[in-house]
Amino acid sequence: MSNLYIGLISGTSMDAVDAALVAFDPPRRAQALAVCSSALPESLITQLRAIGPQTPLACVARADAAVADAFAGATHELLATSGHRREQIRAIGSHGQTVWHAADACPALSVQIGDPNRLAERTGITVVADFRRRDLAAGGQGAPLASSLHAELFRRQGADTIVLNLGGIANITLLPGNTAADITGFDCGPANTLMDAWCRRHRKGNFDAGGAWAAAGILHHALLERLISDAFFQRPAPKSTGPEYFNLDWMASRAADILADVSPGNVQTTLAELTALTAARAIRESLAGPAEVLVCGGGAHNRYLLTRLEANLPEYHVCSTVELGVDPDFIEAIAFAWLARCRLYNMAGNVLTVTGARRSVVLGGIYAGNL
Numbered sequence: 001m002s003n004l005y006i007g008l009i010s011g012t013s014m015d016a017v018d019a020a021l022v023a024f025d026p027p028r029r030a031q032a033l034a035v036c037s038s039a040l041p042e043s044l045i046t047q048l049r050a051i052g053p054q055t056p057l058a059c060v061a062r063a064d065a066a067v068a069d070a071f072a073g074a075t076h077e078l079l080a081t082s083g084h085r086r087e088q089i090r091a092i093g094s095h096g097q098t099v100w101h102a103a104d105a106c107p108a109l110s111v112q113i114g115d116p117n118r119l120a121e122r123t124g125i126t127v128v129a130d131f132r133r134r135d136l137a138a139g140g141q142g143a144p145l146a147s148s149l150h151a152e153l154f155r156r157q158g159a160d161t162i163v164l165n166l167g168g169i170a171n172i173t174l175l176p177g178n179t180a181a182d183i184t185g186f187d188c189g190p191a192n193t194l195m196d197a198w199c200r201r202h203r204k205g206n207f208d209a210g211g212a213w214a215a216a217g218i219l220h221h222a223l224l225e226r227l228i229s230d231a232f233f234q235r236p237a238p239k240s241t242g243p244e245y246f247n248l249d250w251m252a253s254r255a256a257d258i259l260a261d262v263s264p265g266n267v268q269t270t271l272a273e274l275t276a277l278t279a280a281r282a283i284r285e286s287l288a289g290p291a292e293v294l295v296c297g298g299g300a301h302n303r304y305l306l307t308r309l310e311a312n313l314p315e316y317h318v319c320s321t322v323e324l325g326v327d328p329d330f331i332e333a334i335a336f337a338w339l340a341r342c343r344l345y346n347m348a349g350n351v352l353t354v355t356g357a358r359r360s361v362v363l364g365g366i367y368a369g370n371l
């Protein structure tokens, strides 16, 4: 039976559908044989960003189909790149696109779209999808879910390691060098989501390439203090969040009086510091240094952000996962290939010390491909 899986995800940044073709051949760890990123159509991104609790159901249903089509396109591109045929793939793990995440609501909610029926039909490959809601049903946050893959790839006996994923949201996985100790992890706050939104508002593009705009500004201490006083940052884990909470309205509601007097460039510098400082504090409070901090996600390309992380974590060694030979842009995609495999083997996909669920559960539903 094939041990090849495809992982697909579009994160909250909506920058691309990331796809990875992954081989799980023991004793080797998960190994990406091919990867590709394909952009979502601009019109779809606009629709997706507009989705909220008041969006008509028909709009959500249309976006559900359109995301599935984009994921099918990414799958075909990945297969063409790698030279594999669909028959060689055991399953696709499709995260879909999160359009609403409110794990602390009652009942807890997390909505991912990208119809897995349509994806299975268009690719002919079995799809595993809907990974978060069983964990929510078991009392967990439904997030973050990549921690077990982080442990598989990066845990080392005798050396404390932290994985810091800087997507739209930042999450950390703590991998104690004492392998008898539990791995833990949680969302620690916004990573790129506020900086990206601020760039778009000020027509600086979709994101701050290399952090150049942030690097040119001056930190505004009062703004930083106001933003960092949000209760989310003090809350104990388990916790998860999303752009439905950390967005420009959040910033305005907390600091409208201060913002009126701060230049856009200095706001960007301050938002970068908010990400670096909240991540650094979360790391420091969870696992005392010295330790290695492995950065992944698109934020690993933001040189200014890495500089600020280093400055806030002097007793840690901060580097991109690329230094360990793992492309920082595809770890989440690999994680959903991994979770698809867990599903087919009926293995639990959640880590209780990360999501806070009451019990271990098998994550995801199976949508058969062409039989």
Ligand SMILES: Nc1ncnc2c1ncn2[C@@H]1O[C@H](COP(=O)(O)OP(=O)(O)O)[C@@H](O)[C@H]1O
Pocket (backbone or CB within 6 Å): 010, 011, 012, 013, 014, 015, 016, 166, 167, 168, 169, 192, 196, 206, 207, 208, 209, 210, 211, 296, 297, 298, 299, 301, 302, 303, 329, 332
């Ligand atoms: N060269 C770069 N310089 C600065 N930031 C970057 C760069 N490349 C990507 N990013 C940031 O990473 C984000 C995408 O990261 P990603 O890990 O895909 O997040 P998500 O999981 O939310 O989609 C982009 O929106 C952007 O903010």
Ligand SMILES: [Mg+2]
Pocket (backbone or CB within 6 Å): 010, 011, 012, 013, 014, 015, 016, 018, 298
């Ligand atoms: Mg992305």
